[in-house]
Amino acid sequence: SYKFWATQPVPQFGEEKPVIFEEGPLKIQKVEDIPDEPIPLNLAPFRWVTMDLTDEKQMQEVEKLLYGHFVEDDEAMFRFKYSTSILKWSLMSPGWRKEWHVGIRSGDTLCAFIAAVPTEIRIRDKVIQGSEVNFLCIHKKLRGKRLAPVLIKEITRRINREGIWQAIYTGGIVLPRPVSTCRYYHRALNWQKLYEVGFSPCPSNSKPAFQVRKYALPEQTSTKGLRELQAKDLDAVHSLLERYLKRFELTPVWNREEAEHWLLHKKDSYAEQVVYSYVVEDASGKITDFFSFYLLESTVIKHPKHNSIRAAYMFYYATETAFTEPVDKGALQKRLNDLMADALILAKRHNFDVFNALSLMDNALFLEKQKFGPGDGQLHYYLFNYKANPIHGGVDKK
Ligand code: YNC
Ligand code: MG
Structure with a gap:
């Protein structure tokens, strides 16, 4: 058909x-x-x-x-x-x-x-x-x-x-035929507004005030050495991401220029900041982790009070914790949760209303703990003119 x-x-x-x-x-x-x-x-x-x-x-x-x-x-x-x-x-x-x-x-x-x-x-x-x-x-x-x-x-x-x-x-x-399918997850940052626009329902066994408290976040981030990405970090971040992405089956391959374009915000080139990237620098000056998210607003169609929702979309991230020998999944899970908890705080600070992520990469290790909930939406991935075995979103090779 x-x-x-x-x-x-x-x-x-x-x-x-x-x-x-x-x-x-x-x-x-x-x-x-x-x-x-x-x-x-x-x-x-x-x-x-x-x-x-x-x-x-x-x-x-x-x-x-x-x-x-x-x-x-x-x-x-x-x-x-x-x-x-x-x-x-x-x-x-x-x-x-x-x-x-x-x-x-x-x-x-x-x-x-x-x-x-x-x-x-x-x-x-x-x-x-x-x-x-x-x-x-x-x-x-x-x-x-x-x-x-x-x-x-x-x-x-x-x-x-x-x-x-x-x-x-x-x-x-x-459409014929997805190579992979992911689910969208949402984490409220401004629950009250998401409730008012009809994005987040109030569970029947809860009350708005309780929901607001459930999604409240600390003012300050907790990861030592966390700061905004700067141009001088790009070589380190590029290499860390390249190694990290090898853990997954379907990824882009970026050169240095692409890593810079997709990750580093350039004030003079954009009227409005699109990509927000952060690194962790350890005591010796080494970049050990990074994460990024981007801004995409949605219009709230026909609403008397709110015109739009500011959504942060989880973008690329990587951590050296993935490369410990022997592999320590517990340590990776803990590190990712610490990083993502800080990502939420930073997004909130930049006035985002919701944080969205897909069921891919290592996201399954932190979505639930960081209070993301599954949405209705699915995202299907397609390849044109290429035959590939199914790729299971979020399943890491190892
Ligand atoms: C869609 N999203 O199945 P059949 S995502 C691909 N992607 O064909 P008509 C789509 N195909 O079933 P309408 C599609 N949506 O008979 C529909 N189709 O084989 C297929 N919405 O055409 C559909 N943007 O013109 C059917 O449909 C045929 O007037 C029907 O227009 C569709 O950007 C659309 O959701 C989506 O603006 C343009 O509804 C319209 O309904 C619309 O009668 C709102 O079309 C916006 C929206 C889609 C967002 C996206 C990715 C697009 C990928 C396109 C495929 C690329 C293939 C690779 C090409 C490069 C190859 C190399 C090398
Ligand atoms: Mg048409």
């Missing part, structure tokens, strides 16, 4: 048993066989455009389209609100190409968008030059017209023209 996805180089449902098979591309092509003209848009009055996100006006057009039409929850209470700062961070990462910021205009109005950035992806022992696709968005009045497959085919063409044949993407909906 997936008319479009049944025609694409992605694993189909029911095709293979969950057994070990050789992993790799599904379809091999050559750049010279990829059309150099856009996919026909047989739908007047629409036309393809390449969005120039270095032009503030065009950046704001993308922001506006997403502001009104991007991802909502099932009950249409909240909608992701991507600021121009977070769009710049997400879409202008090292190696970004203007041609991968694809729009459809009707007259002067931007009415659909899809985007990608290049990224190296490691799937178990193999590393591929790939792309990450996001921000697929069609104006609400143009839904159900089979425009999404056209956008997907056009961005595929533009990526293929650069000799890149694989992509990673995520979504809340089920």
Whole structure:
């Protein structure tokens, strides 16, 4: 019943048993066989455009389209609100190409968008030059017209023209065929507000005042040597993260420039801080741990008092505690809990309302203890043109 996805180089449902098979591309092509003209848009009055996100006006057009039409929850209470700062961070990462910021205009109005950035992806022992696709968005009045497959085919063409044949993407909906599925977890920082906007219900056996107390946090962090990430820490953090990510089966591979882009906040480049990163420096000056989270607001649709929720999303983290010989899982669990307890305090200090995390990496070791609760949402991970065995979110290899 997936008319479009049944025609694409992605694993189909029911095709293979969950057994070990050789992993790799599904379809091999050559750049010279990829059309150099856009996919026909047989739908007047629409036309393809390449969005120039270095032009503030065009950046704001993308922001506006997403502001009104991007991802909502099932009950249409909240909608992701991507600021121009977070769009710049997400879409202008090292190696970004203007041609991968694809729009459809009707007259002067931007009415659909899809985007990608290049990224190296490691799937178990193999590393591929790939792309990450996001921000697929069609104006609400143009839904159900089979425009999404056209956008997907056009961005595929533009990526293929650069000799890149694989992509990673995520979504809340089920498509052929997830390589992994994670659950969202939420930790209230400002419970009262989350209650008022209808995000956090009050359990029937509890009272608001009790819930507020349950989620209260200390004023001060407790990890000795904890401080904000600085440019001088990047080599150490890059190497620590690289080693830490080897513990997992599906990860990006960052060079030094990418580590800097994704982790270090640059005041002069962003109107608003997007990424918040912290390191632990021990008495000898060695970086032993780091963690990071980023800001993504959600619009509260139709609420008399609150316009938006400031959500912190757990990003990358790593700790030397993972590398003790012999492996000491208890010590790792304790260290991660100490670090994440401090991450919550820092997020609260920066006025975030909620801390979100997925059931991946080592998060299972701290989610419950740090009072995260499972949400309704799932996030499915997909690979385009790559056959891989299922990846079990959060299960570390060892
Ligand atoms: C989706 N999210 O199944 P079938 S996530 C992929 N990802 O095809 P129409 C999707 N495919 O089932 P509408 C999809 N949602 O017949 C729908 N589809 O095979 C498929 N929402 O097209 C769907 N953003 O145009 C069906 O649908 C076909 O008008 C139907 O538009 C869909 O960014 C959408 O949730 C999502 O703006 C654009 O509802 C619209 O409903 C919308 O009739 C709100 O389309 C915003 C929203 C999605 C966020 C995201 C990741 C996108 C990944 C796309 C796939 C990339 C593949 C790799 C390409 C590069 C390859 C290389 C190398
Ligand atoms: Mg459509």
